[in-house]
Amino acid sequence: MSTRQSRTLIIENGSTCCAECKKAIAPAGTSWKSGAALSRTKVIDIPGSTSSTHPDVEIRHFSCPACGALLDSETALPEDPFLDDILTNK
Numbered sequence: 001m002s003t004r005q006s007r008t009l010i011i012e013n014g015s016t017c018c019a020e021c022k023k024a025i026a027p028a029g030t031s032w033k034s035g036a037a038l039s040r041t042k043v044i045d046i047p048g049s050t051s052s053t054h055p056d057v058e059i060r061h062f063s064c065p066a067c068g069a070l071l072d073s074e075t076a077l078p079e080d081p082f083l084d085d086i087l088t089n090k
């Protein structure tokens, strides 16, 4: 049995899984982002960014390590921890 938690993630058999390919990313109830594939891009390097953007600000893309589907993204400074995103089946 699976429960859809968001457009990109489901809970299945006690794990947070990719909604596309059902790959288990992390145990349900734990922060899943550390189990995802991470890529970082400096916002200042993105065409259209302005000089008012702090040069250290980055966009983090969290993707499925199996199929590459984009699961989530966040904007942060490099030293910031991941924004906790914990899914439970409750």
Ligand SMILES: [Zn+2]
Residues within 6 Å of the ligand: 018, 019, 020, 021, 022, 023, 064, 065, 066, 067, 068, 069
């Ligand atoms: Zn996947």
